[in-house]
Structure formats: C-alpha cells, structure tokens
Amino acid sequence: MDNGAEYYRCFLNGEKEALNRLIHEYWDGLALYLGNITDSFAEAEEMAEETFVKLYTDKPNYSGKSSFKTWLYAVGRNTALYHMRKRRKMYEISENGEYDISDREDIERNCIKGEDKRHLLRAMERLNPDYRQVLYLVYFEDFTNTEAARIMDKNERQIRNLLYRSKGALKEILLEEGFEYDGL
Amino acid sequence: MMDYDRIYKRVVHRGDEILKQRQKRAVRIKQTSYAVSGVCAAVIAGVGIWRMNDLKRLPEQSFSEVETVPETTSAKTETTALTSVSTTKTTSKKTTTITTNPTTSSAETTSVTDTVAEIKPTETVRTETSTALTLAETHSETTETTTVLQQTEPQTTLTTANFEETGTAETMTQMITSANSNVQTTVPCNAVDIQEAIDENKPLGSFTLEAPDPLAGNYRLLKEIQPYSTGKLLKTAHLKESRFDGGKLIETESDADIYEVIGCSEKAMTAVKYDGSERFFCYVNTDYQPRTLGELITAFGLSADSLSGSIMGSSTSMNHVDTEKIWQILTADTSLPNVKEYCEENGITLKNGLRIIVSSPEVNGSFLISAKGYIQANINQIESYYYMGAERAVEIMTEIKQS
Numbered sequence: 001m002d003n004g005a006e007y008y009r010c011f012l013n014g015e016k017e018a019l020n021r022l023i024h025e026y027w028d029g030l031a032l033y034l035g036n037i038t039d040s041f042a043e044a045e046e047m048a049e050e051t052f053v054k055l056y057t058d059k060p061n062y063s064g065k066s067s068f069k070t071w072l073y074a075v076g077r078n079t080a081l082y083h084m085r086k087r088r089k090m091y092e093i094s095e096n097g098e099y100d101i102s103d104r105e106d107i108e109r110n111c112i113k114g115e116d117k118r119h120l121l122r123a124m125e126r127l128n129p130d131y132r133q134v135l136y137l138v139y140f141e142d143f144t145n146t147e148a149a150r151i152m153d154k155n156e157r158q159i160r161n162l163l164y165r166s167k168g169a170l171k172e173i174l175l176e177e178g179f180e181y182d183g184l
Numbered sequence: 185m186m187d188y189d190r191i192y193k194r195v196v197h198r199g200d201e202i203l204k205q206r207q208k209r210a211v212r213i214k215q216t217s218y219a220v221s222g223v224c225a226a227v228i229a230g231v232g233i234w235r236m237n238d239l240k241r242l243p244e245q246s247f248s249e250v251e252t253v254p255e256t257t258s259a260k261t262e263t264t265a266l267t268s269v270s271t272t273k274t275t276s277k278k279t280t281t282i283t284t285n286p287t288t289s290s291a292e293t294t295s296v297t298d299t300v301a302e303i304k305p306t307e308t309v310r311t312e313t314s315t316a317l318t319l320a321e322t323h324s325e326t327t328e329t330t331t332v333l334q335q336t337e338p339q340t341t342l343t344t345a346n347f348e349e350t351g352t353a354e355t356m357t358q359m360i361t362s363a364n365s366n367v368q369t370t371v372p373c374n375a376v377d378i379q380e381a382i383d384e385n386k387p388l389g390s391f392t393l394e395a396p397d398p399l400a401g402n403y404r405l406l407k408e409i410q411p412y413s414t415g416k417l418l419k420t421a422h423l424k425e426s427r428f429d430g431g432k433l434i435e436t437e438s439d440a441d442i443y444e445v446i447g448c449s450e451k452a453m454t455a456v457k458y459d460g461s462e463r464f465f466c467y468v469n470t471d472y473q474p475r476t477l478g479e480l481i482t483a484f485g486l487s488a489d490s491l492s493g494s495i496m497g498s499s500t501s502m503n504h505v506d507t508e509k510i511w512q513i514l515t516a517d518t519s520l521p522n523v524k525e526y527c528e529e530n531g532i533t534l535k536n537g538l539r540i541i542v543s544s545p546e547v548n549g550s551f552l553i554s555a556k557g558y559i560q561a562n563i564n565q566i567e568s569y570y571y572m573g574a575e576r577a578v579e580i581m582t583e584i585k586q587s
Contacts, residue, residue: 020192027188049195056199057206128504145412157447160413161489161544 004068012059023052026069028107029141030076036124036132037080047080054079070147073137077151123173131166134159387458387465388425388436397421399442399450403467406453406548406564413546414455414464415444423456445546447485453546453564466546468564477559477570478518484547484563487511492543495584496550505587510540513580514551514559520570527558527569534560534569538581553577 004025010018027048034051035044054060054075062071108118117140124132130152137148149159390404399418424437443455445466452472455464474480481487488511495502527533537554542563549563557574560567 016196019195020189023192023195024188027191049191049198052191052195053198053202056195057202156412157485158487158489160410164545165492165543 004072005062005064008055008062008068011055019052019056022055022072026072027052029069030073031107032121033073033133033136033141034076034080036136037077037129038084043084044080047083048076050083051076051079066147066150069141070143070150073141073143073151074153077153120170120174123177124170126173127166127169130162131169134162135166135170138163387456387463388423388438389427391423391425391467393421399454399469401451401469401471403454404470404565406466406468409445409455409464409466409546411462411464413446413466414457415446418442418444418450418454423458445485448546449483452483452566468566470566472566473524474522474566474568476518476522477515477520477561480522480561480563480566480568481515481518486542486547486563490542490544490547492541494541496539496541497537502584502587505584509583509587510580513576513583514540514553514572516576517572520559520572522568523571524567524569532558532569534558538584553580555581 004022007018007021007025011022030051031041031045031048034047035041038044038047051072060075062068066074108121121136121140124135127135133152134148137143137151138145143151145156145159145163149156152159154162387405390402392402393400397419419442421440421442422437423440424435426433426435428434439459441457443457443464444450445453445455451469452474453466453468455466457464472483474483484490488508491507491511493504493507495505534552534554537552537558537560540551540553542549542551547564549561549565552560552562554560555574555577557572557577559570559572561570
C-alpha cells in the first residue's frame with residue numbers, strides 16, 4: 001500500500017514528522033535504485049539524502065498523476081543526475097568502502113526478499129546503467145513500463161527496447177555464471 | 185543497520201540551513217528591488233507613452249463600431265446560404281447576389297433580401313470588410329457546386345441553377361456511386377480443396393489485401409509481438425492463404441482484426457489478431473518500399489534506441505558502440521532517396537562493409553555500410569538502398585573504431 005501521497009500531504013500541511021515516515025518507507029528502495037545510476041553506493045545514499053532535502057526545502061508539487069513512489073523516484077533520479085553533473089570532475093572514491101558494502105547489504109536485505117533476487121541484483125551490476133535501472137524498476141520495484149518510463153524520462157517504446165535488450169544481456173551474464181532465473 | 189531517525193535529523197538540519205540562506209537572499213533581493221523599482225516604473229511609463237503615441241498615429245480604419253458587429257454576422261450567414269443555391273460566378277459585390285434572388289422562391293430568399301437591405305444603411309468600414317470575407321466564402325462554395333454538376337451532368341446550365349437542380353445532381357451522384365460499388369463487389373471465388381481454421385501456433389505465413397484497400401499489399405509473417413506493442417484497430421478482414429502441402433492445395437482462412445504496430449506505419453507493418461485467439465502476430469508488407477531514408481525510419485519507428493550497439497565487420501565484431509553518435513551520423517541526411525532500382529539496374533550489390541545491427545521488440549535487421557558510401561538497409565526483410573557518400577561512411581567507421 002502506497003501511503004506516500006498521504007504522508008507527503010501531511011508534510012506539506014506542516015507536519016514535519018511526516019517526512020520521517022516518508023524516509024522510513026522509501027529510503028531503502030530509493031537508495032538501491034539510485035545505486036544503479038551512481039558510481040558507488042555511498043554516493044547513492046547521498047543522492048537519496050539530497051532528494052529528501054529537496055522535498056523539505058522546495059516542496060515540489062505532487063499532482064497525483066502517477067503513484068507517489070513513481071514521482072519520488074523520478075525526483076530522485078533528476079536530483080541525482082543534477083548533482084552528478086555538478087560534481088563529475090570532483091569525484092572522490094568512497095573512503096570507507098567496507099561500511100559501504102555492509103550498509104548496502106543491510107538495505108538489500110530489508111528491501112529485497114529472496115536470495116535469488118539478490119544474486120540477480122549483483123549480476124545486474126555488470127550491465128550498463130540504463131539496463132540496470134530499467135530492470136531494477138520493473139522487476140524489483142514492480143513498476144509498470146509506463147511508470148518506469150516516467151521515472152527514467154523516456155517514452156514507453158524506449159523502455160520496451162531497453163527491457164528487451166537488458167534481459168538479453170542479463171541472460172548472457174547469468175548463463176556465463178551458471179545461474180538460471182525463471183523470472184526472465 | 186540504517187538509522188532512519190538520524191537520516192531524518194540530518195535532512196531537516198540541512199533543509200533548515202538552506203531555507204535560512206534563502207530567506208537571507210530574499211531579504212537582500214527585496215532591498216535591492218525597492219531601489220530598482222523606481223527606475224523600472226519610469227521605464228515602463230516611458231515605453232507606455234511611446235506606444236500610445238504610435239497608436240494615435242494609426243489610420244482610422246480600426247474596427248471600433250460595436251453596433252455593426254451583429255449585423256455583419258447575419259449578413260455573412262445569409263449570403264453563404266444563398267450562394268450554396270446560386271452556383272453562379274459571384275464577382276465582387278452584393279448586387280450580384282441580389283439579382284439571383286428572384287429565381288429562388290423559398291422563405292430564405294426573403295431573409296436574404298432583408299439582410300442585404302439592413303446592411304446598406306449601416307455601411308461602415310467594418311461592414312465592407314466583412315462583405316469581402318463573405319464574398320470569398322461565396323466563391324469557394326460556388327466552385328464546389330460546379331464540380332459536382334460537371335461530374336454528373338455536363339449539360340446543366342450553371343447560371344440557372346436552383347434548389348431543384350442541386351437536388352437532381354446529388355441524386356445522380358449517388359446512383360453512379362452505387363453502380364460502381366456493385367461492380368467492385370462482384371469478386372470471383374476460388375476453388376478450395378481443404379479449409380482449416382487457424383491454428384494459434386501456426387498463423388498464416390502470408391496473406392494479401394487487395395486494392396483499393398488502403399492497406400493493400402502482400403504481407404509476410406515476422407513474429408509474435410506483445411499486446412502492448414499494438415495500437416488502434418485498423419480494420420477487420422477475412423484473411424486466407426493458399427499453399428501446397430504434399431501435393432494438395434490447402435487453403436486456410438479466418439477472420440482477423442488488423443491493428444497498427446505502435447510507432448510504425450501501417451503501410452509497412454501491421455499486427456494481426458485472429459478470431460478466437462488473444463495473440464498478436466506481426467506482418468510486414470513486402471510490397472512496401474520507402475522513398476527516402478527518412479520514410480524508412482518513420483515507417484519502422486527507428487531511432488538510436490533501435491540500434492543494438494553491435495557492429496559486425498567482415499572479420500570482426502564489436503559491442504556497446506555509442507549508438508547515439510552512430511545514429512546521428514547515419515541519419516544526418518534523411519532525405520537520401522531510395523536507390524534500390526538504380527542499384528539493381530547497375531548490378532550494385534553490397535557484400536562487404538560494416539553491419540550495424542538493428543534490434544527491438546518489433547523490428548530486426550541491419551544497416552550495411554560500404555566503404556563507397558552505400559547503405560543497404562534490411563529492416564524486417566524490407567531491403568532498400570541509399571547513397572550517403574564515402575565521406576560519411578568513413579565518419580561512421582572512424583566513430584565505430586573510436587568507441
């Protein structure tokens with residue numbers, strides 16, 4: 001059940017605590033999704049934080065045309081791309097990589113149930129960012145093609161093409177690793 | 185373990201800081217704006233005065249007479265009604281239309297006369313202009329009626345046309361049309377040895393839609409496609425295929441719905457859903473030939489995304505090339521004409537070159553680029569040729585090497 005819209009409305013009405021609820025509900029998924037766009041998971045977490053800061057300061061309008069989650073992920077993606085463009089040349093490697101890994105594993109465990117899916121997520125790391133994003137949105141977050149298109153700022157046809165190719169590429173990787181996944 | 189409360193506090197803290205900074209900036213902007221607003225007001229007033237002077241200099245032909253507006257509207261309507269009857273050459277002024285009035289005898293004629301009479305006393309600049317507009321409309325109506333009359337009965341005297349004659353003309357047209365359609369519907373029937381219903385797993389390999397069907401052509405099965413790739417229903421048709429199997433002529437037929445494939449032209453590709461089946465099969469019109477490269481791209485909905493990123497050369501292959509750049513160079517000139525006939529006549533065949541693979545849920549094929557600058561496009565088994573010049577071929581090859 002997507003309670004995000006209700007929480008966000010409360011937040012816009014001045015209930016700061018509603019933002020806390022939003023963070024509880026969407027932080028993991030958003031951070032994992034942004035992990036497909038950014039170069040490291042620490043950066044993905046930073047971008048997730050930037051997204052919530054943006055909600056807090058700009059209070060962007062949520063029109064209700066899509067689900068709140070779709071909208072939030074689209075805001076997250078735009079925020080991440082904006083910040084990444086800004087700091088592309090100032091990129092620094094994460095100083096505490098170990099924390100990064102364990103943190104990521106915690107989030108994966110919270111967000112993705114099932115060992116198979118986690119294996120799959122790891123295999124997806126070898127794909128290019130667009131393939132990773134579309135697969136994550138459609139197969140892990142259960143977004144429809146339309147919603148994924150909205151988040152990734154592409155049209156449905158592009159999403160269909162991306163899915164078609166990314167599944168092909170992922171299959172190859174999984175076969176190489178001797179692993180089969182029925183969901184594809 | 186993630187501490188969401190800590191994250192929340194950090195977000196709020198950072199957010200508050202940003203808001204505080206924005207507030208400070210807003211105050212600064214406010215103070216500056218007070219200082220600048222006086223200057224702005226003076227500029228706006230100056231521009232306003234200057235524009236008012238310009239307006240005063242305009243000739244007095246502006247449409248200011250409000251009371252003439254309803255009258256001109258009624259004049260326009262009535263005159264149009266009148267000319268749909270008269271069909272004569274309406275030259276330039278209202279007097280022409282008035283002279284034709286006595287020949288008609290309906291109640292509308294009276295109203296026309298009244299209207300014209302009303303216009304005359306209130307002749308203003310506005311009225312004249314609207315009359316001119318009305319006359320323009322009159323002319324076009326007249327031309328239309330003339331055409332109908334000429335098609336049906338050339339001897340009709342146009343100058344004396346009235347309601348009755350128009351009615352006759354329409355009736356005759358309908359009769360001719362129905363006579364024609366009767367001729368077309370008598371289609372000879374072929375002898376059929378065996379009839380089968382469509383097996384969902386064995387859709388028709390090909391079928392033909394005859395002219396004058398707008399989708400006329402020979403269609404060949406490509407593959408099954410997903411329902412979400414199909415668009416609006418184009419038509420319902422009865423499709424059949426005859427083939428020899430073990431010396432027997434087998435004719436398979438079925439009713440089917442023909443749909444558009446989203447993003448593709450129905451002249452090139454359609455999706456077929458057979459009666460009793462929920463599956464969609466994609467068919468390509470083998471008679472289709474694009475006139476230009478651009479037409480090919482539009483017909484199959486091609487874009488940079490349609491390129492798979494794989495390139496095959498005679499001895500090597502590459503993956504993950506920059507499809508955006510390749511597409512940009514390839515389609516730099518979409519007006520390139522299809523030179524398939526020229527190539528066939530001059531025996532130009534492309535064997536070697538770089539093959540750019542096209543792959544999407546609905547479209548498969550390749551663009552083969554030769555060193556001399558020819559493109560052989562083979563998209564969904566439709567082959568077409570274009571000449572882009574050696575320079576651009578080299579450009580593409582360089583780009584591929586770089587990526």
